[in-house]
Amino acid sequence: MPDVVLGVGEAMRRREFIAVIGTATAWPFVARAQQPNIPLVGFLNVGSSDGYRPMAAAFRQGLQETGYVEGQNFAIEYRWGEGQSDRLPPMIADFIHRQVAVIAATSTPAALAAKSATKTVPIVFETGGDPIQLGLVTSLSRPSGNVTGVTQLNGQVVPKALEVLHELLPTAKTVALLVNPADPAVAEDQTREAMSAARMLGLELHVLKASTEVQLEAVFANLSQSQISGLVIGPEAFFTSHTGQLVALAVRHKVPTVYRGREFAAAGGLVSYGTNPENSYHLAGVYTGRVLKGEKPADLPVQQASKFELYINLKTAKALGITVPLPLSGRADEVIE
Secondary structure: OOOOOOHHHHHHHHHHHHHHHHHHHHHHHHHHHHOOOOEEEEEEOOOOOOHHHHHHHHHHHHHOOOOOEOOOEEEEEEEEOOOOHHHHHHHHHHHOOOOEEEEEEOOHHHHHHHHHOOOOOEEEEEEEHHHHHHHOOOOOOOOOOOOEEOOOOHHHHOOOOOOOHHHHHOOOOOOEEEOEEEEEHHHHHHHHHHHHHHHHHOOOEEEOOOHHHHHHHHHHHHOOOOOOOOOEEEOOHHOOHHHHHHHHHHHHHOOOOEEOOOHHHOOOOOOOEOOOHHHHHHHHHHHHHHHHOOOEEEHOOEEEEOEEEEEEEHHHHOOOOOOOOOOHHHHHHHEEO
16 A cells, blocks of 8 residues: 655644644543642541431531531541441541541540541541540540540430429429440430439439330330330430431320430420530531641630520320420420420
8 A cells, every 4th residue: 555645734734633632632631630639528427317417417517617618628428327336447447548637526436436546637526425534535625636526515414304304294203214325435424414313303213225226116115014204315326316216106105205406396206405416516517627727626625515405395295195384385495386
């Protein structure tokens, strides 16, 4: 086959065409190489995503208020333990391997697991327990090392919840507290505070335990056959993730129940009392943003929830034959009818 001889003009046009094609092919790789790396936040919780959607949204709002918008100048990945603490360590190991900028450990088991896994990666926790007693920090005002965060101090919530139950059921002598044995640090703290409060109120307190859906069913089935007049459910991630089931069980077995979180009363639960978890997650989001900006956890004092909220469902009270005292309803942040 004879050689094809191109004219000078054709040869130049061919070289220009090849150059254009080469540039177009290479451009996406150049663009990707020029994109700045954005920090990655690892969000870890022992509960499930369904029970924590409002809290996760509040966390992102806190970040946004510090200038961080998901997908624009930072990325976030969520890991959920689904109520099983033994799932947390490998999740944290993956975060560390991927060099996350901050670990947001938003439950007590998650905070403890993260604390034991790393002394270098910044950790912002959200917990219901006492951070000093849990060993997360040595001081609330001057947390040491790589850890800081927000506490709801739920150990203080349980005694107040018992008082609310006592106001609703003034003639009751025997009541119960439900805790999660899979979260022993929180369960022990709540039990200790509740026992002390029960003695002061002249109540006999039974401590019940459940960490699975099957155990929750069994607890309520036994309650309906016992002499226990009312129940306080300890604030805990597993229970928050099963609000719907707990409300349904309390209604089915006609057990007057006090819980933490407006969603419980809104879903048909009798009473909700405690700190606002969305506020705590919002504060944790703000702290995460400040750490991303370069502040050190050791320089950020642990924040404490200060506002307690009371929600009462009058329709449920009527169904249970309970007359809500006027002083109690007068203190409520919202009365649901």
